[in-house]
Amino acid sequence: MSKWRVLIFLLCVFSITVLFKENDQRRILQKFNLPLDTDPFACGKCLTENDTWFLQRINQSVKPFLSPNHNLSEDTFNWWKLLQKEKRNFSHYKETVDMLFQIFPSIPDVIESRPQKYESCAVVGNSANLIRSHYGPLIDFHDVVIRINAGQTKGYETDVGNKTTHRIMYPESATDLDNTTHLVLFPFKIQDLEWLISALTTGFSGKWYLPIKSKIKANKNLVMVMNPAFMKYVHDAWLENKGNYPSTGFMALLLALHICDEVHVFGYGADKDGNWSHYWEKLKDTNLKTGMHPGIEEYQTIEKLAQKMKLTFYRGL
Numbered sequence: 001m002s003k004w005r006v007l008i009f010l011l012c013v014f015s016i017t018v019l020f021k022e023n024d025q026r027r028i029l030q031k032f033n034l035p036l037d038t039d040p041f042a043c044g045k046c047l048t049e050n051d052t053w054f055l056q057r058i059n060q061s062v063k064p065f066l067s068p069n070h071n072l073s074e075d076t077f078n079w080w081k082l083l084q085k086e087k088r089n090f091s092h093y094k095e096t097v098d099m100l101f102q103i104f105p106s107i108p109d110v111i112e113s114r115p116q117k118y119e120s121c122a123v124v125g126n127s128a129n130l131i132r133s134h135y136g137p138l139i140d141f142h143d144v145v146i147r148i149n150a151g152q153t154k155g156y157e158t159d160v161g162n163k164t165t166h167r168i169m170y171p172e173s174a175t176d177l178d179n180t181t182h183l184v185l186f187p188f189k190i191q192d193l194e195w196l197i198s199a200l201t202t203g204f205s206g207k208w209y210l211p212i213k214s215k216i217k218a219n220k221n222l223v224m225v226m227n228p229a230f231m232k233y234v235h236d237a238w239l240e241n242k243g244n245y246p247s248t249g250f251m252a253l254l255l256a257l258h259i260c261d262e263v264h265v266f267g268y269g270a271d272k273d274g275n276w277s278h279y280w281e282k283l284k285d286t287n288l289k290t291g292m293h294p295g296i297e298e299y300q301t302i303e304k305l306a307q308k309m310k311l312t313f314y315r316g317l
């Protein structure tokens with residue numbers, strides 16, 4: 001990297017820091033010429049307004065992560081097992097979870113007993129609306145940067161940044177991580193928990209309709225597993241049970257609302273032509289939306305959360 005690029009980068013970091021200290025996000029957005037449809041400052045009254053909609057949905061006592069210290073109810077298990085046609089019974093689930101915590105530390109407890117949540121989080125979806133957005137520095141500025149599935153950074157740093165503190169995945173979407181990134185597993189069946197145990201130890205040899213990596217690189221100490229009870233809560237409370245179950249992206253966003261004080265959302269929704277695609281590849285079916293997930297309800301909920309200033313929604317290009 002040339003000296004000039006280093007200097008310009010440092011200048012950017014410096015001005016971002018100063019600007020954020022002044023808590024003047026609008027100026028940053030103007031500086032980077034970033035679009036922000038939902039102007040958080042247009043609605044000074046919103047915070048004190050009747051927030052029934054939000055309060056009726058949010059439930060801070062639902063634990064986002066699996067832990068040896070809280071048990072799933074059989075009811076919740078019976079909901080969860082339908083997601084991907086789990087055949088095995090509740091006892092088997094419990095045995096697998098017990099095995100899981102023989103290998104992985106119960107980090108979730110640490111998070112849940114943190115006196116404070118993470119200060120500010122960027123949740124980065126995979127939409128093609130990130131292309132040419134120049135969001136990179138803005139995304140990397142957050143304490144926590146949550147990415148989803150195959151969402152890559154190499155070659156796309158200007159638009160998506162290069163920092164990943166948490167990567168959400170399921171076995172069929174798994175990728176290798178560096179030693180400082182949290183692997184956040186979203187499990188949809190018992191096999192997914194078994195995969196996590198094996199993929200980080202002896203190697204996994206099970207089958208699914210999609211290929212599954214037998215081994216992955218990740219720091220075992222930083223593994224977190226989403227609690228099926230949290231998935232059910234998102235489906236019940238936030239989507240009124242619409243669709244089969246919530247998309248990974250939507251659950252990631254709700255997770256952030258629970259573990260972060262401030263949530264900034266990037267790379268969700270279609271691009272400006274209305275196409276649904278990934279920023280690093282063209283999907284064949286650009287009308288795919290979110291398949292069996294309730295895409296419209298999810299999008300409307302994100303819009304509403306933005307309107308009510310529970311998150312900041314960067315719509316990209």
Ligand SMILES: *[C@@H]1O[C@H](CO)[C@@H](O)[C@H](O)[C@H]1NC(C)=O
Pocket residue numbers: 050051052
């Ligand atoms: C808040 O709004 C709901 C309907 O949206 C209404 O039923 C309720 O009475 C309102 N509460 C207050 C305190 O204004």
Ligand SMILES: *[C@@H]1O[C@H](CO)[C@@H](O)[C@H](O)[C@H]1NC(C)=O
Pocket residue numbers: 059060061062
């Ligand atoms: C919130 O979640 C807890 C734990 O799952 C549950 O016991 C409680 O009934 C929920 N509260 C509401 C208002 O749904």
Ligand SMILES: *[C@@H]1O[C@H](CO)[C@@H](O)[C@H](O)[C@H]1NC(C)=O
Pocket residue numbers: 069070071094
């Ligand atoms: C969870 O279940 C185990 C047995 O499966 C039991 O030993 C433990 O006490 C339960 N924990 C809670 C918090 O209910």
Ligand SMILES: *[C@@H]1O[C@H](CO)[C@@H](O)[C@H](O)[C@H]1NC(C)=O
Pocket residue numbers: 088089090091092
């Ligand atoms: C659960 O399934 C196992 C076989 O995988 C069986 O041995 C066990 O009896 C079943 N438990 C219950 C409670 O049905």
Ligand SMILES: *[C@@H]1O[C@H](CO)[C@@H](O)[C@H](O)[C@H]1NC(C)=O
Pocket residue numbers: 009162163
């Ligand atoms: C991200 O980019 C910055 C600036 O170019 C660099 O200092 C840092 O090492 C990069 N981080 C990663 C994880 O690649």
Ligand SMILES: *[C@@H]1O[C@H](CO)[C@@H](O)[C@H](O)[C@H]1NC(C)=O
Pocket residue numbers: 179219221
């Ligand atoms: C990764 O981090 C852990 C601590 O979380 C450490 O024990 C381990 O040596 C590190 N591995 C590498 C390859 O740096």
Ligand SMILES: *[C@@H]1O[C@H](CO)[C@@H](O)[C@H](O)[C@H]1NC(C)=O
Pocket residue numbers: 273274275277282286
């Ligand atoms: C997006 O959609 C438009 C019209 O629907 C189409 O012409 C265009 O090729 C699509 N772009 C991409 C990148 O798929």
